[in-house]
Amino acid sequence: MNSELEKLHPYPFERLLALKDSVEAPAALSPIALSIGEPKHPAPAFVAQRLSESLDGLSRYPFTRGEQALRETIVDWLGQRFKLPANSLDAQRHILPVSGTREALFAFAQATFDRARGGYVLMPNPFYQIYEGAALLAGAEPYYLNTPASHGYLPDFDAVSEQTWARCQLLYLCSPGNPTGAVIDSARLQQLIALAEKHNFIIASDECYSEIYADESMPPVGLLQAAAQAGYDDYRRCVVFHSLSKRSNLPGLRSGFVAGDEKIIADFLKYRTYHGCAMPHHHQSASIAAWQDEAHVEHNRHLYRAKFDAVLAILPAELGLTRPAAGFYLWPQTPINDVEFTRGLYAQQNVTVLPGSFLSRPTRDGDPGENRVRLALVAELEECISAAKRIRSFIESLS
């Protein structure tokens, strides 16, 4: 077996299942799960319809590079959403459809990290664990960038030494962040692009929560947008990852894309030809319909806002919560250890949350997941309200 498999950490949900196995939840209360970041709003009906009308491609192999029509739709969407200079993106050269960003984020490190050179893959901490697994299986050393409350839930990039940047081959960004919802601004992204130029590394910006944001007039900025603003309209060293899973409530469609630096996209396509992960024709047709419509996305944001309004009004102040700029998570501090909090809440209230330390790693500067939990506001409004009330009761029972 590949000996690097042994370096992989158990996935957070495996650890959560083991934790719950040791506890009995009260049967009189209906179970509520705020633990999994899986959207629960209905998938748009027009997308399902397009899917079922597009089955004539079942007898043909799809191309790894996807159909031109999908790539053109993506170019239009990116251009409008991130105000990119006209003609700076070409559907043939800058875009690749992917079967969900999870596989793409993983595959990207395998394709780009040069084992012979060695070095780091930098990533936020806490994180989406795929970044870490991807780095480990690519033969890299993960380097964790803590995102503490004291730093606006973003990494302190200024504190990273020149030697560390010099050893960095790949930087994963997650903006808006999972689990913190914090957004990296354009000035900071431009600074990171300049560092990537200086130290010859690639930036992989996971932007799969970019369409779930609090203020309709302030959509989060993206890496390509920042690159264009800084004059890098060839997007060199920059690649973004976008998904229909959260934007359009389509996690089961497995549809996203990567876009950016033409040379990196060409090499990634070469890798993916062997990897074998082309998106089925009917998923591509359905994806075109989804990327072309913004009304359902706006409605989706409206639903999440209503849940944040309601839940934040119920949860006690001691959780230290403010409304995140984007995403659908809350990342409260817990009055007791996060694992004990999760266990106790489940045992007393039948509400499942995810311990923060299952999403983070301890570092010399502490463990930024310790004494925090992640709450995903994915359930229907009424269920989120019940969950918030039960969390409040549990906290009251602690004092």
Ligand SMILES: Cc1ncc(COP(=O)(O)O)c(C=O)c1O
């Ligand atoms: C930060 C982050 N990136 C990527 C993904 C993967 O999403 P998908 O593979 O559905 O596009 C997730 C899913 O939860 C996520 O939280």
